[in-house]
Amino acid sequence: MPVELSPDDFDRLVTDALDALPDEVARLVHNVVVLVQPTAPPEDPDLLGIYDGVALTERAANHAGDLPDRILLFRDNLLAFCDSAEQVEEEVRITVVHEIAHHFGIDDARLDELGYA
Template sequence: MASAMTRQAPIGEAPDADAMEAIARATIARLPDAFRAHLGDVVLIVEEYADDETLKALGIDHPLELSGLYHGRPVGDKSSMESGALPDRIHLYRQAILAEWCETGVRFDDLVAHVTIHEIGHHFGLSDADMHALEESVAD
């Protein structure tokens, strides 16, 4: 008797940090010039998990609940008089993104692009609606 269930092909190896960074950088490269022009000094960091201090500061109990984070001040809030500050940073947390990928079935590159654009949106002080529109503008 044939089974009514179909078998899914195995997902394979989880993408590593370098693959995730490459997708994030390709996403940034597809952004409109007006956005890319203000991202040159932003540091992109792929880490396995957010550290305990970050999670505690955000009131997050489990590291898989945080897939990305922007550290810095939105472009419109900056002053030319500021000096000595750390560069703005976008953190992508690999294990949280992998967990969401497995849980949702969203294409991995789409998920990494989504998280990257969301964090870039914070850099620009964008609303969620603006972030969604920006994401649509770079979709393949």
């Protein structure tokens, strides 16, 4: 049974996860917006989150003027994935870090090694 949490409370968890990023990491995240969506896209309904953009390691030197990269978090999936409010908080933190890592060009295999898969 999914954990019940209001959209505002869920958004606060996302804000807390972003605020908890180390300053040296947060300073390097530019032109990225973090959005919460109720559900994942139909073509990949089990996603907890996704990075939609061009990783810093793949950008051309003249990369500028584009729309911001996006990190999408899927609230319903995160709530259904967890058994407690504490687990939701932890999973939101892990998912935020996971998707920001993709912004820096870190792939899923390395994230798995680091415990963020």
